[in-house]
Amino acid sequence: MPEHVLVLINVSPGATLRDADREALGAARALAAARGVPVACALIGHEVAAAAAEAAERGADRVLTADAPSLVPFAGERFLPVAADAIRVAEARIVLVPRGPDLLEFVPRLAARLDGASVIGVVAVRAEEGDVTAVATAFGGAAHAVYRFRAPGPRVLALAPAVAEAPERVAGRTVTPEPLTVSDVLPRVEVVTPAAPLEGPRLEDARVVVSGGRGLGAADRYALIRELAAALGGMAGASRAIVDDAWASPAQQVGLTGKIVTPDLYFAIGISGASQHMAGCSNARCLVAVNTDPQAPIFRYAHYGIVGDCLEVLPELIRIAGQSGEPKA
């Protein structure tokens, strides 16, 4: 196989592609065009047929699949050899990885294994002189860092949200999947007590997110955030400051070291707008801020703002949202 730009996707059993996967395919198509090479997409997991079919419809020229029960749940040491095989088969110099919770488990290690290098949080990739440079967020998003590669091996790039548009889906475009090698791995890390299964909707998928911060002033007032979220048919998020203070649970943290959300509508209430928080929500279609301080940095990011005390504004928002009928799904 000649060189391909490779997209490496970890697939949950039976799932289709996620938005992040589709964006990565879009980015891969642009890079592949610039390099004059085709796109390959590796789908690694169990029951990957639906995802493989969609990858073909969204422009993968070759589809590589690893379909085995042992690949679920995700474990870095099982994923790694399969991913390395995909890179070998695709003769990939550029490997794109969609954002996801397990990046640190495999991205740098995969690059190191193949004498390559990785960059995480990539907001732009520039094709240059036969190579690429990667622009990635740094200092929690306060800056962007531009990297050149010095390693001889593949460049593994884990993408930030909204790096590219999802390619149009061309119904009926098919590519015959080629199987990857799933090798036996003697595990050195074993799960003793799994996390409770995730129930209900995920913050990452919510169309409306209402987040509260230290401006709420006390733990019990987080209930107002939940109420507004519920009234708008959305989900409640939080800044790290109040997660650290246990006003909200870690699963609700939005930001660099929390969840990255991309809702249509994001409320930042009593949140200052530190870059590390914005790293998790700045791709919202519409961002609303409520803050007592008219100089608060959050207003530099917001589309609409209310300067005022959230304890006065929240009950009013809840009241109006409650009257306005069913929110948009």
Next chain:
Amino acid sequence: MHIVVCAKRVLDPDGVNGYALWGRLKVDDSGRAFDTGGTVAQIINAYDEQALEAALRMRDAGAECRITVVTVGGEDAGDVLKRCVAMGADHAIHVVDSEARADGFRVAAIVAALVRDLGDVDLVLCGRQGSDYDQGTLPGALAEALDAALVTMAAGVAVDGDTAIQVRRAVPNGEEVVRAQLPAVVSVSNELGQARYPSSRGMLAARRTPPERRAASDLLAGREPGGVELVQLVVPDVQGHCEIVDGADAAAKAAGLMARLRERGLLHA
């Protein structure tokens, strides 16, 4: 058990935030550093302080262990080691390398060479990522170089017999517990909780025991490993067009806001 803790010196993120929040963050003439007139301190990466805390808690829990803290960096990067010894680390090593800036792959190769040289290391604890470049490269790259087990996002670490550890990990839907064979590389996340303050006795000890200095070039013995090179820092523009919705009172402001959101189709009528 011999535990190595990796500690990185970073620009104080709160200091950087202070500039960024008000739109005053600028890049200097080199294009690769911020122009903050030296007002932002260089401190230990907070996650690394927590990695050391994880090691100290293992000792507090009765594990017999020796704790060596390591930093790789230019001439003055050794600063951060004092605090680590004051917190309770037994030994500190500063590997002097002026090339390593922002290249976790190079640092991983250097730390791997040091770990091999030390000979008896069972466990390496790192932070989940540097708060400077937000990469989290080193733990994975180091685990690969050492052919060791890798566990990321630790919220707690405990010994489990002579050849394994148990790690509580922060995962998207809560926590899980894993058992990892030694040797292992574990990266620690903020879920571990607050690191202890140095005791006054510790501070005295730190003053008496300066870090051991090693040269990266000796450890690398002619190799020049490198993964990435930071060529430029850029401060991105932010949106900056906020419409402030005003009104006589909170009710009027809230009503105005909701009307605009409804107009834009973000709410149902």
